[in-house]
Amino acid sequence: MTTTFHFYSGNPSLDLINTEEMKRGKRVDSLSGPEDLALWVQTLISMGAFVQEQFGGSTEKVNEAVLSEVKVLRAKLRELFEKSADGGTPPPECIGYLELLLRNAPLSYQYKADRLIPVPLGSFQASLLSLIALDALEICTIGKLQGLHRCGNPRCIWLYLDYTGKRKWCSMKLCGNRMKASRFKVKSEGQQEELTSL
Template sequence: MTNEITFPLISGNISMDLVNTEVVRHGTRHDLLTNADHVRAWFDTLIMEKIIFKEQFSADIEHWGNDSLSILRELRQVLREGFEMLADGKELSSDWIKHLELLIENAPFTYQLKNDQLIPTPMGKPENALISLIALDALTLISSGQLNNIHRCANPDCVLLFIDTHGRRKWCSMKICGNRSKVTRHQRQKAQNK
């Protein structure tokens, strides 16, 4: 079943990619993280895409994937609330930021050099390490100002969020919603011309 799961990694940022593990398909909202197998598949996808690295974790996910499901889903909800506030032009509360800072305290960082890239390596239980990396990513997006460019997809049925630094993008992804819009518009025009 995990082979069928496709995660929309449209940002390259682990915090945004976690939020985007909820999708809408055929008008129904789907949670892509409903069991430990899904967590492992998401984790493996992040490693394959080089968003995270195995060296950042003290144990193989087979040993801690079950323990991370509930805390990942809780963090996803917190992040979604904050990111959607920003997408709607509202300000984040200091409590939201403090919450992320506290998550990092559960697995503070050391650093290692991998392929000429300095990568943060959380110290602590692997599930806390994953949460710490996600919280660090969200705080980095805030401090860099990138979240000033966060948007909701123009498709009103889509729940995916994205960062647009060019100011022209309106779809979460051309593959996901952009093409659907083009197909729908084409079908309408075709029907009108009959």
């Protein structure tokens, strides 16, 4: 079975959280094995969110230990961002954890393709965790938290950033269309009942 990832947030930390989704009322993890995590990272590289040089040139070092640590990070990020999306303040222990990940792979910088990219100094695992932690802390520190929202579909667990105040869904293509179709079905059934009662 091929794993499908959805990248709607533009932020690797939110995209990591959104590797868990609800399907038929059950939480499904898109990162079920090391090969899924390797594919997720490669996809982010191909999209330009990361560059190969940030990982010492290789993503072939993904194993169960790396996957396990990424899932711990994902759980901390979910706690941090859900609390923030609900109007709370970021839990200090979550911020401390992210800062620890940055200390485990301090950053140097490299100029590439007209931009300055952070390059963690550490193992593949430490580098990956550091880059995701950096992205999450940037969301926390530059005022982006006010734009953090839960999807308007009550059956969806995804989060997204929006500063227009107009967006309601993680993705119009996914949840927006589902909710519109659901409302249309309810409305149509109501009209059918009215016609049959005449």
